[in-house]
Amino acid sequence: MDVTTVERAMEGDGGAFDELVRELWPSLVRLARGVVGDADAEDAVQDALVAAGAKLPALRDAACFAGWVRRIVVRTCVRQARRRRWWRQRLPLDDAAALPDPTAADPGGDLDVERVLSVLPARQRAVLYLTAVEGRSDGDIAEILGGSPATVRSLRRHARRRLQRQFADELEGGLRA
Amino acid sequence: MKDRRSVHTPHPDPSDAAWNRLVAAWKRRLERPPALPPQAAAARVRARLDARTRQPRLRRWQLATAGAVTAAALLVAVFLVPSRGPGHDGAGGEPRLAASAGVVATGATPSEGEVLLWLDSETPLYLTLAPPPQDRGTTRR
Numbered sequence: 017m018d019v020t021t022v023e024r025a026m027e028g029d030g031g032a033f034d035e036l037v038r039e040l041w042p043s044l045v046r047l048a049r050g051v052v053g054d055a056d057a058e059d060a061v062q063d064a065l066v067a068a069g070a071k072l073p074a075l076r077d078a079a080c081f082a083g084w085v086r087r088i089v090v091r092t093c094v095r096q097a098r099r100r101r102w103w104r105q106r107l108p109l110d111d112a113a114a115l116p117d118p119t120a121a122d123p124g125g126d127l128d129v130e131r132v133l134s135v136l137p138a139r140q141r142a143v144l145y146l147t148a149v150e151g152r153s154d155g156d157i158a159e160i161l162g163g164s165p166a167t168v169r170s171l172r173r174h175a176r177r178r179l180q181r182q183f184a185d186e187l188e189g190g191l192r193a
Numbered sequence: 194m195k196d197r198r199s200v201h202t203p204h205p206d207p208s209d210a211a212w213n214r215l216v217a218a219w220k221r222r223l224e225r226p227p228a229l230p231p232q233a234a235a236a237r238v239r240a241r242l243d244a245r246t247r248q249p250r251l252r253r254w255q256l257a258t259a260g261a262v263t264a265a266a267l268l269v270a271v272f273l274v275p276s277r278g279p280g281h282d283g284a285g286g287e288p289r290l291a292a293s294a295g296v297v298a299t300g301a302t303p304s305e306g307e308v309l310l311w312l313d314s315e316t317p318l319y320l321t322l323a324p325p326p327q328d329r330g331t332t333r334r
Contacts, residue, residue: 030239037238038231045227050219058229062238069242129218148216149223176212 022078033072037065040082044089050145051093051138053130056100064092087160090142094161097138135182140175143168 017039024032041061048057048064068088075084133141142161146152154165161168227234303309303319310318 030242033242034235034239037235041229041231041234042227046223049223054222058227058234062234062241065234065238066241066245069238070245129215129222132215133219145219149220179215 017082019078019081022075022081026072026075026078028073033069036081040085044085047086047089047145048093050149051090051142052097053134056096057093060093060096061089063096064089067092090146090160091162094138094142097141101137132179132183136175136178140171140178143171144175147172 017036021032021035025036044061044064045057048061051057052060064085068085071088075081133144136144139161143157146157146160152160154168157168158165229237306322308320308322310320312318
């Protein structure tokens with residue numbers, strides 16, 4: 017990421033910010049998919065980028081831009097997922113909305129990853145993603161999510177227990193959908 | 194830019210083959226490209242940012258107008274509308290009870306030339322009907 021482009025964007029250059037968005041978009045969507053799933057990821061990234069664009073003049077160090085935006089994306093995803101979960105518990109979806117996503121099948125195998133991960137609260141899923149897929153340390157994850165490394169360890173432990181408990185049979189059979 | 198990724202990769206329970214399969218499938222799933230191309234995403238974000246920067250000015254203007262209208266309405270209500278006490282016939286006071294009409298006798302039988310009115314359930318009022326005295330004519334001097 018070009019720091020000069022970030023600095024131009026911080027000074028109000030809309031074209032420079034567009035350039036940053038174009039460059040970061042694929043990786044941010046991947047990150048958001050890891051935290052909230054495919055269905056809501058791109059909307060969440062757009063919301064996060066709008067928030068980031070509005071706060072950009074307040075950014076202190078242009079070199080931190082990528083990490084700063086990623087942190088905003090993760091926190092936006094967690095917040096939106098919590099809100100959706102809250103509404104889903106109070107307003108049950110009809111049968112059609114509860115049907116499985118036809119694109120959810122694993123392209124290289126036969127695991128319904130989304131169905132398995134959808135049982136996790138957003139923060140637990142975010143911790144699993146940042147740990148298992150991105151290979152980040154507990155300290156990094158704590159900084160991204162806001163909290164302590166001990167909280168991160170606790171969230172990861174709970175997430176794994178929940179998956180183990182809920183999908184014990186399928187885990188034995190290789191999590192087949 | 195400093196790479197914040199750590200060398201430490203705390204993989205939960207490496208002996209768990211099912212977990213490894215899940216993570217591998219998860220990674221494969223994440224490799225798919227976004228539905229929205231980067232150019233279109235940048236245009237959408239730009240449009241929303243522009244709308245957002247315009248919005249606060251409009252919101253302040255709306256708040257100022259709403260505040261002025263409310264203050265004016267309060268002033269009119271406090272100083273210009275005349276106060277209405279309870280004796281007033283308007284909406285400010287308790288509505289007055291209409292004067293009770295006399296109750297025509299139902300149970301007692303008045304004699305001829307009398308009218309019985311019940312002022313309440315226990316108070317009869319007998320009125321005697323009589324022609325006016327002769328010296329009270331309609332002529333005036």
